[in-house]
Amino acid sequence: MRLLRSPFSADVLSLLFLAIATNTPCMAQHSRVVYLVPVGKVEKGLLKELAQSLRDKLGVAAEIGEPVEISKAAFDQGRNQYNSTRVLQGLETTRPRIGRGRVTLPLLLAVTEVDLFVPNLNFVFGEALPTKDMAIISLCRLRQEFYGKPADTTLLMERTVKEAVHELGHVWGMRHCPDPHCVMFFSNSLPDTDRKPDTFCKRCNGLLKDNVQE
Numbered sequence: 001m002r003l004l005r006s007p008f009s010a011d012v013l014s015l016l017f018l019a020i021a022t023n024t025p026c027m028a029q030h031s032r033v034v035y036l037v038p039v040g041k042v043e044k045g046l047l048k049e050l051a052q053s054l055r056d057k058l059g060v061a062a063e064i065g066e067p068v069e070i071s072k073a074a075f076d077q078g079r080n081q082y083n084s085t086r087v088l089q090g091l092e093t094t095r096p097r098i099g100r101g102r103v104t105l106p107l108l109l110a111v112t113e114v115d116l117f118v119p120n121l122n123f124v125f126g127e128a129l130p131t132k133d134m135a136i137i138s139l140c141r142l143r144q145e146f147y148g149k150p151a152d153t154t155l156l157m158e159r160t161v162k163e164a165v166h167e168l169g170h171v172w173g174m175r176h177c178p179d180p181h182c183v184m185f186f187s188n189s190l191p192d193t194d195r196k197p198d199t200f201c202k203r204c205n206g207l208l209k210d211n212v213q214e
């Protein structure tokens with residue numbers, strides 16, 4: 001792999017048009033309906049388990065959408081990876097509207113097996129676009145097999161839930177938290193992810209309550 005400026009990265013919070021100086025949730029209230037969209041081939045059982053975990057842990061209404069083909073335009077041949085921002089942009093039109101008169105856009109959480117990157121970073125576990133209520137996570141580097149180790153479905157699920165909750169936190173207006181015992185703590189590597197819980201610290205939880213529709 002090409003050596004890039006920042007060798008590691010857990011995720012990217014794209015704050016396009018979002019001026020936040022502190023960890024203050026943005027003013028808009030975000031949906032509690034999370035639409036899980038498999039991008040490319042993703043194991044159905046894993047998605048079901050993720051949806052259930054998100055319902056249990058966050059009290060969201062999580063639904064699983066139809067699989068969507070990954071955007072070919074997002075593929076970078078030189079890196080053999082997909083540009084996560086482009087993948088998300090490709091999904092903008094596939095999100096169904098919900099509610100009365102079908103005017104509300106649910107929060108979209110894309111899940112993919114392909115390896116993701118953003119320019120200047122070797123890889124990302126995920127990316128959030130809060131201004132569009134969209135996020136994506138990749139399972140590729142959450143799998144033990146990626147590191148030449150035997151598969152571990154329990155560990156994979158734990159990591160997937162943490163990454164999903166973390167990215168949803170970003171979509172709900174949260175930034176990184178300095179508390180290593182908070183899911184919003186910035187994971188620079190997989191051991192950081194494994195150390196942190198899948199829950200918000202007291203402070204982040206308080207901020208979150210102001211920002212999400214009941």
Ligand SMILES: [Zn+2]
Pocket residue numbers: 011012013166170176186
């Ligand atoms: Zn993050």
Ligand SMILES: [Zn+2]
Pocket residue numbers: 177178179182183184185200201202203204205
């Ligand atoms: Zn926190």
